Structures are given as C-alpha cells and as structure tokens.
Amino acid sequence: MAFINPNIEARHWHIEDGNIMACDLCPHRCRIQPEGFGRCTARKAVNGKLVAYNYGRISSMAVDPIEKKPFYHYRPGTRIFSVGSVGCNLHCEYCQNYSISMSPIGKKRTTFKSAEDIAAFCRQQNFDQIAFTYNEPSIWFEYIMDVHECDPDLKIALVTNGYVCEEPLKELCSVSDAMNIDVKAFNDRFYNRLCGGKLEDVKRSCEVVFEQGVHLELTYLVIPGQNDSTGEVAKFVEWVRDSLSPDVPVHFSRFHPDYNMMTTPMTPVDTLLRFQGMAEDSGLNYAYVGNILHDDASDTYCPECGAAVIKRTGYMVDIIGLDGDRCAFCKHRLNIIR
Known part of the structure; x- marks a missing residue:
C-alpha cells in the first residue's frame, strides 16, 4: 500500500x-x-x-490475552485487540520492539487505517477493548483521541513509557480505562544513559494517572548490572507504596538480550523472586514476576486472608476465588476490575 x-x-x-x-x-x-x-x-x-505524521499508520495488530500487556488486575482472563504504530520518544538500548520503535515513518511498512476504520472493525469483530501498545502510544495522541471519539464505549488501554507532559496525559486519562507504565529504573543515570529521558518525569506521570482514577499497573524490567541493586529496587517499592498505593500491581519482568544490549545476560530467576518477596515484605499487596514460568509467582492472593483468587500459568488464567471484585472467602475488596 x-x-x-x-x-x-x-x-x-x-x-x-x-x-x-x-x-x-x-x-x-x-x-x-x-x-x-x-x-x-x-x-x-x-x-x-x-x-x-504517524496518524493512522499501523505497523502491528493482534488479539492478545490481556495478561500479555501485562494487566493482571484489569479484566483478567479476557482478550484485547492490540495495535501499534512506529516511533518512540525514548531510545532504550535494549528495546525488544526496536524494529518499529526506532524506525521512522516511511522506513517501515505500515497500513493506514482511519480512526473510523478501527472503531468500525472493533464493532464488527465484537471487540469491546483496544490496547495501544508495541511502540509508545502517547506519540499517537491524536489518533487515540479520535478513536475514542468514534466509539466512546470502546474501552482503551495504554502500554506506555509514561514520558508525556501532564496536560496531554490528563487528556489521555479522560479516555483511557487502564494504563501499564514502564518504570525502567529508579535512577536518573540509567534513564539518561540507556533511554534518553528523566526518571522524575515518569514518576510524575504515574502519580497523575493514579490521581485521575485510571487503573494503573507498573512494570519494572530487571536488567542485570543496570537497575538490579537491592537499594534501587527498595526505593522503587517504597515510592509505589508511599506515593501511589500498596494496591498498585507491580510486575518484575525478566530481561532478555536485545537490540544494542545483546551481551547482557538474562535476569536470574532468583533475582526476580527475591524482588517479589522484598516488595511484599515492604507492604505491596500485589507483586508479580513476569517473562518466566514459575509456580505461584504470577498468582493473585487476597491481601486480607491470603487465599489464592486467581491462578495463572503463562497466559492461562483460572479465576478461582473472586466474587466480582471481592475475595470470595473473606469478602475483602481487591483492586481488580472485571
């Protein structure tokens, strides 16, 4: 085309x-x-x-388990129509989607779909939710806003790096039901050297999304030798607990070599499990391990009575202990949207 x-x-x-x-x-x-x-x-x-310039330019589309985004507390067990474009406002040296995020429009094969086209397609296929993902969605601002205008009932989820100014972010919050924000590290040197951004801007975005009442989950990709010190992760966990909420789900994900960091080793599983335990011990109610298969590491437990309410094996989800958004055993309300 x-x-x-x-x-x-x-x-x-x-x-x-x-x-x-x-x-x-x-x-x-x-x-x-x-x-x-x-x-x-x-x-x-x-x-x-x-x-x-990227308006309507689609590089990728798929129907994904919502847990792949990852969202564990937003409509668990459902599938979501996912679309991505081209470009990014950060330049992470380890980006797994670099073929689209680092490629200018015109250099990557894309398909044009108007906002009306996408909204109509979702209606025809009975998709009631759409994720803007794969590359950075905030730079697709105008398109996202127009898709919402075409179908205000279509639920919108964003998988984002959080590098967006407060005014446009609040506008995105007004049309979004859920966001997963990548907190790539908890030190500015990492952001400056490996991503080309600033940590404080991302922290503020997380706070704005939480304040606006949009469902928020955070992903922290653990990279050996870069952002995996115990002290750094402890500061991240404390910030989530104190500046956001102990109920915000956090995903500690496993790094695999990609793009310009092919010689960096994969994250040891023991490191991920240690950070998960540390987060729970520090007061976070929902800490998960991602990009690995490990018994119980991705399950959801009631923070009140400790009962397992959602069991996960990969993207297979078994909701075993929920009554709406409450624990079926003790009736405690959980931070889960169904």
Missing part, C-alpha cells in the same frame, strides 16, 4: 521565533525546524504547522 499522510494537525504545540514548531507533548519539548521531525519521528513541521 502506498504511503498515506493525511496531514492531521498535531495537538499540544506552539510557534517560537517565527518558524520553529515547539512540541508540548512530551518532556523533550522538541523545537522543530521547518520540514524537520521531533525526536519521536512522529511529529513533523509542515507548512507552518506541526503534523501528527
């Missing part, structure tokens, strides 16, 4: 110095010369305006 560029004007930008397009979508706040691109490669200065 030929490249289609509908020249949809971006939101959240302003003009500086006569002809510089200043983007206000993410904390990079790129100042873009005429015909130039922002760091995300998704926004371009064209004829005196900033254009959402």
Whole structure:
C-alpha cells in the first residue's frame, strides 16, 4: 500500500521565533525546524504547522490475552485487540520492539487505517477493548483521541513509557480505562544513559494517572548490572507504596538480550523472586514476576486472608476465588476490575 499522510494537525504545540514548531507533548519539548521531525519521528513541521505524521499508520495488530500487556488486575482472563504504530520518544538500548520503535515513518511498512476504520472493525469483530501498545502510544495522541471519539464505549488501554507532559496525559486519562507504565529504573543515570529521558518525569506521570482514577499497573524490567541493586529496587517499592498505593500491581519482568544490549545476560530467576518477596515484605499487596514460568509467582492472593483468587500459568488464567471484585472467602475488596 502506498504511503498515506493525511496531514492531521498535531495537538499540544506552539510557534517560537517565527518558524520553529515547539512540541508540548512530551518532556523533550522538541523545537522543530521547518520540514524537520521531533525526536519521536512522529511529529513533523509542515507548512507552518506541526503534523501528527504517524496518524493512522499501523505497523502491528493482534488479539492478545490481556495478561500479555501485562494487566493482571484489569479484566483478567479476557482478550484485547492490540495495535501499534512506529516511533518512540525514548531510545532504550535494549528495546525488544526496536524494529518499529526506532524506525521512522516511511522506513517501515505500515497500513493506514482511519480512526473510523478501527472503531468500525472493533464493532464488527465484537471487540469491546483496544490496547495501544508495541511502540509508545502517547506519540499517537491524536489518533487515540479520535478513536475514542468514534466509539466512546470502546474501552482503551495504554502500554506506555509514561514520558508525556501532564496536560496531554490528563487528556489521555479522560479516555483511557487502564494504563501499564514502564518504570525502567529508579535512577536518573540509567534513564539518561540507556533511554534518553528523566526518571522524575515518569514518576510524575504515574502519580497523575493514579490521581485521575485510571487503573494503573507498573512494570519494572530487571536488567542485570543496570537497575538490579537491592537499594534501587527498595526505593522503587517504597515510592509505589508511599506515593501511589500498596494496591498498585507491580510486575518484575525478566530481561532478555536485545537490540544494542545483546551481551547482557538474562535476569536470574532468583533475582526476580527475591524482588517479589522484598516488595511484599515492604507492604505491596500485589507483586508479580513476569517473562518466566514459575509456580505461584504470577498468582493473585487476597491481601486480607491470603487465599489464592486467581491462578495463572503463562497466559492461562483460572479465576478461582473472586466474587466480582471481592475475595470470595473473606469478602475483602481487591483492586481488580472485571
């Protein structure tokens, strides 16, 4: 299919110095010369305006178990229609989706689907929820907002790096039912050196999403020698407990070598299990281990009585102890949306 560029004007930008397009979508706040691109490669200065250059450009689509995102407390056991585009506003040296996240529009084969097309497809296929995932969804801001406008009943989930300014993030919160945010490390040196971002901006995004009442889960990819010190993970856990809530689910995921970090070893399983135990001992009610198969490490337990309420083996889910969002045994309300 030929490249289609509908020249949809971006939101959240302003003009500086006569002809510089200043983007206000993410904390990079790129100042873009005429015909130039922002760091995300998704926004371009064209004829005196900033254009959402990735609008409607789809690189990937699939129907996934919602646990794959990962969401363990949002509509467990369901499947979700998932779509992704091209580009990213961070440049993680270990990105497993680098073939789309690091590829500019026009350099990667994509298919154009209007917001109306996607909303109609979901209705035709009886999908009641859609995940914007695979690459960074916040740089698809205009498209996400338009999909919601086409079908306000379609539930929206975002799998995001959280690198977005507060005003547009609040707008995304107004149309989103759930977000999983990657907290990639809990030190600025990691963010600066390996991702090209700042930890404080991501922390603030997590706080905003929680404050806005959107279902929030966090993923912490544990990378040997980079973000896996006990002290760093302890600070992360304490921040979740004290600045968000002990009920926010946290996923400690296993690293596998990819992109520019092919010589870094996979995360030892014992490390993941140790961090899970440390999180639970520090007061988090829901800590999980991801990207491995291990007995009980992905199961959900009632924090009040300790009963297993959801058993998971890979993406196979068995809801064994829930009465709506309450523990079927002690009736304690859990942070679970069904």
